[in-house]
Amino acid sequence: MSTTPALPDVVYFNLGRVWTMALNTLIEMTRQKVFYFMIVFALLMIGAASFFSIFSFGEEAQYITQLKFIKDTGLGAISVFGAIIAVVATAQLLPAELENRTIYTILAKPVHRLEFLLGKFVGVALLLAISVTLMGSLFLGVVFIKDQNLSAATYHETIEAAEGAVAGSPDMKPETKQKVLAEARTRAEQGAAEIHKTAGYQDIVKAMTTTLFKLWLVAAMTLMLSSFATSMVFTVVMSAMLYFSGHLVPVAQKFYATSKAPLGQLMAGVVNWFLPNLAAFDVADDLFAGDPLPWLKVLKILSYGLFYLLVTLTLAHLIFREREI
Amino acid sequence: MTPAIEIKGLTKRYRTGLRRETVLALDHLDLRVEPGEVYGLLGPNGSGKSTTLKLALGLIRATAGEAKIFGKPCASVVSRLHVGFLPENPYFYRFLTGAETLMFYGRLCGMSGAPLSKRVDELLQLVGLTNAASRPLAGYSKGMLQRIGLAQAMVHDPQLLLLDEPTAGVDPIGSKEIRDLIIRLRAMGKTVLLCSHLLTQVQDVCDRICILNQGRKVREGRVDDLLRDQKRLCITVESLPEAARAQIAEWVEDWGASVVSIENPQTTLESLFLDAVKAQQPPTPPNKP
Ligand SMILES: Nc1ncnc2c1ncn2[C@@H]1O[C@H](COP(=O)(O)OP(=O)(O)OP(=O)(O)O)[C@@H](O)[C@H]1O
Numbered sequence: 001m002s003t004t005p006a007l008p009d010v011v012y013f014n015l016g017r018v019w020t021m022a023l024n025t026l027i028e029m030t031r032q033k034v035f036y037f038m039i040v041f042a043l044l045m046i047g048a049a050s051f052f053s054i055f056s057f058g059e060e061a062q063y064i065t066q067l068k069f070i071k072d073t074g075l076g077a078i079s080v081f082g083a084i085i086a087v088v089a090t091a092q093l094l095p096a097e098l099e100n101r102t103i104y105t106i107l108a109k110p111v112h113r114l115e116f117l118l119g120k121f122v123g124v125a126l127l128l129a130i131s132v133t134l135m136g137s138l139f140l141g142v143v144f145i146k147d148q149n150l151s152a153a154t155y156h157e158t159i160e161a162a163e164g165a166v167a168g169s170p171d172m173k174p175e176t177k178q179k180v181l182a183e184a185r186t187r188a189e190q191g192a193a194e195i196h197k198t199a200g201y202q203d204i205v206k207a208m209t210t211t212l213f214k215l216w217l218v219a220a221m222t223l224m225l226s227s228f229a230t231s232m233v234f235t236v237v238m239s240a241m242l243y244f245s246g247h248l249v250p251v252a253q254k255f256y257a258t259s260k261a262p263l264g265q266l267m268a269g270v271v272n273w274f275l276p277n278l279a280a281f282d283v284a285d286d287l288f289a290g291d292p293l294p295w296l297k298v299l300k301i302l303s304y305g306l307f308y309l310l311v312t313l314t315l316a317h318l319i320f321r322e323r324e325i
Numbered sequence: 326m327t328p329a330i331e332i333k334g335l336t337k338r339y340r341t342g343l344r345r346e347t348v349l350a351l352d353h354l355d356l357r358v359e360p361g362e363v364y365g366l367l368g369p370n371g372s373g374k375s376t377t378l379k380l381a382l383g384l385i386r387a388t389a390g391e392a393k394i395f396g397k398p399c400a401s402v403v404s405r406l407h408v409g410f411l412p413e414n415p416y417f418y419r420f421l422t423g424a425e426t427l428m429f430y431g432r433l434c435g436m437s438g439a440p441l442s443k444r445v446d447e448l449l450q451l452v453g454l455t456n457a458a459s460r461p462l463a464g465y466s467k468g469m470l471q472r473i474g475l476a477q478a479m480v481h482d483p484q485l486l487l488l489d490e491p492t493a494g495v496d497p498i499g500s501k502e503i504r505d506l507i508i509r510l511r512a513m514g515k516t517v518l519l520c521s522h523l524l525t526q527v528q529d530v531c532d533r534i535c536i537l538n539q540g541r542k543v544r545e546g547r548v549d550d551l552l553r554d555q556k557r558l559c560i561t562v563e564s565l566p567e568a569a570r571a572q573i574a575e576w577v578e579d580w581g582a583s584v585v586s587i588e589n590p591q592t593t594l595e596s597l598f599l600d601a602v603k604a605q606q607p608p609t610p611p612n613k614p
């Protein structure tokens with residue numbers, strides 16, 4: 001009876017195992033009821049949508065402000081909620097594995113540490129993608145309803161005002177009446193179109209795509225920190241700090257360009273070179289300012305994110321590979 | 326033949342806390358487990374048994390020395406292809422059911438589809454958890470977790486099983502079932518390395534044992550040999566009057582022998598274990614940082 005197995009020379013990296021780990025991580029997080037935050041987000045969106053209708057003045061400019069406000073709140077909320085999920089959900093992954101010692105049983109199987117780590121990351125990345133899609137759909141829904149209501153309101157109000165004016169001046173010639181009403185119709189259509197344009201569905205999708213990449217990057221940075229951290233609090237605090245400093249990179253860049261003091265230059269340089277510019281992913285501000293956002297620029301931002309993502313994950317792997325369990 | 330496990334001069338020094346204190350958990354251990362044998366690793370709490378297993382699985386890095394499994398260095402993933410591991414006090418994903426847990430570990434071992442489902446059913450049957458298969462592990466008792474841990478270790482039908490206290494928390498019937506299972510595994514030609522504090526069970530199932538104390542090997546050998554070569558004799562009597570004891574002692578000394586102790590009988594491995602560990606107790610060099 002042969003009791004010594006014939007073993008190959010190497011076991012290759014296997015995406016199937018990464019996927020198994022990823023799905024397991026995703027199931028773990030969904031069964032921990034992570035998606036409850038969706039209820040809070042939904043309430044926030046409904047709150048933002050009904051905020052203005054309480055004291056609505058019924059002016060076209062006012063309607064556009066309303067829609068912009070909802071868009072700004074929604075995109076901001078998706079970014080903030082997403083960042084919280086990215087940091088908190090990622091920070092507890094490795095500590096939970098170590099505390100429950102499930103990592104022993106996994107790494108005792110023929111599993112590469114890289115497969116384990118990547119599996120954990122892909123699991124979080126999936127969770128973030130689902131979260132952003134859910135929040136995004138809800139958000140798009142609210143914007144769509146608001147867009148329909150407001151454009152209809154603008155349209156009817158403009159027409160009604162014209163009809164009122166026509167009815168209020170009995171000595172108006174019939175041709176003039178026709179002309180006024182036709183003009184009003186054109187204006188009403190233009191107003192409605194203006195509101196549709198403000199809704200800007202394509203821009204919303206673009207903004208959500210860049211936001212998702214930012215969240216993936218934040219999750220990867222958190223994973224990298226927790227690959228050597230011994231406490232979850234440390235990971236969360238450090239990730240939050242990285243998150244905020246990442247958003248300050250443009251400020252540091254400006255400072256770097258103008259500062260004369262060597263220490264200031266050094267600090268700004270460090271921030272500039274070692275931190276990804278997280279503010280680059282926040283395209284909502286540009287959109288709000290009315291700047292166009294072509295797909296090419298979106299693609300540029302995504303490649304920037306991908307580059308930092310790979311660097312961060314490589315670093316995390318190099319640290320985790322050496323870790324005692 | 327390539328040994329199933331080969332450990333040479335294995336040393337592990339843990340660094341603890343912020344101060345530069347260290348714990349010498351394992352001190353130049355040499356160990357060789359042949360294929361097809363059931364090997365018992367014994368020792369008091371903190372003697373380095375679990376540390377040895379973790380080193381052999383590449384979970385922690387040795388300070389010195391090396392460990393090989395089927396001839397492959399323990400740091401390589403290849404060495405784990407034919408190993409099943411049951412950690413002490415196993416604890417799994419609470420949100421998965423028993424069947425899902427086994428499916429998960431099976432997939433990690435490259436199994437899938439119908440063969441995997443079939444294997445999972447088989448294992449659930451084997452460890453007596455068929456009825457609890459669709460319940461989340463959050464609701465499992467300690468002994469049930471131990472059983473699912475054993476099933477998980479065997480999912481890919483490995484040639485070598487490393488079991489850290491497999492019967493801890495398991496009821497007497499389950500404990501006997503696990504003992505029988507180990508005997509069956511040996512009959513199938515598998516190799517088992519077993520850590521346990523249940524000496525009667527170790528005595529029953531193990532071919533060879535090693536007793537560790539404070540990270541050092543203090544006894545090793547075939548269970549039969551270790552227990553037989555004693556020059557001592559233990560006579561068990563019942564209702565012997567007090568006066569007769571002195572008389573027997575005198576009589577023994579007349580024959581040139583000496584009475585070591587007159588006591589209630591113990592299981593033989595138990596006394597061997599206690600002797601081995603006690604004899605080693607006083608010389609404890611302080612751990613140098
Ligand atoms: N992660 C760790 N950090 C620091 N010291 C450790 C660590 N793990 C184990 N030790 C120490 O190493 C020594 C050996 O521990 P080990 O867990 O191997 O003992 P054991 O023989 O398995 O004991 P038990 O019978 O209680 O399971 C102990 O002194 C323990 O305190």
Ligand SMILES: [Mg+2]
Pocket residue numbers: 374375376413489
């Ligand atoms: Mg132990």
